[in-house]
Amino acid sequence: MPREVREGDIALARGAAHRAFTLVVVRDYEGGRVLLGEKLRGFGAGYYNGFGGKVERGETVEAAAARELTEEANVEATNMTRRGALRFVFDDKPLEPWLVHVFHCSRYDGEIAASDEMRPEWFDLDDVPFENMWADDPYWWPLFLEEKEFVGTFTFTNTTTLVDYWIRETKDLMLDVEAMTANE
């Protein structure tokens, strides 16, 4: 069982450089569903996840989130909002924590279609396949579905085993993101 720790307990220099990633979860309010994709290759292959990837050099986080959604699910978001910032520390790569910026999208143009990276699939809200998702997901999904903004840190060993974590709601996401990325 992963251990819940206090926010200050995961030793990580404030302002350590991060690799920035995006993650977009599409929600269909009328249908009571969320869109996930089965990752077909690369990091996290076999897991269901939102759509996303690395923020490219010179690109804004928002632009990267929109680009990855289009590349992976074939649709263009028309209302995306930033909802969370999750830091992932891998104990075998201690100098390279990841900062995943989580977005919510409920309107888009185009037809959802598979790509060579992701196979999209709708899930009812009470049927999200956590057993086939990253181990951090069950901790932040409730906040996501309640429309809250959130920040957290998750430490993994052997890439996929969650060791410890903290997660909390935030009233000022961008202020927390700034604190997490100070000096970058």
Ligand SMILES: CNc1ncnc2c1ncn2[C@@H]1O[C@H](COP(=O)(O)OP(=O)(O)OP(=O)(O)O)[C@@H](O)[C@H]1O
């Ligand atoms: C550790 N716990 C985690 N929990 C939930 N989601 C996680 C995650 N760790 C990574 N993610 C997401 O997984 C995708 C990887 O992206 P990834 O395929 O590597 O990036 P990108 O498409 O740029 O790569 P290539 O083009 O294949 O090089 C990206 O959405 C990122 O946010």
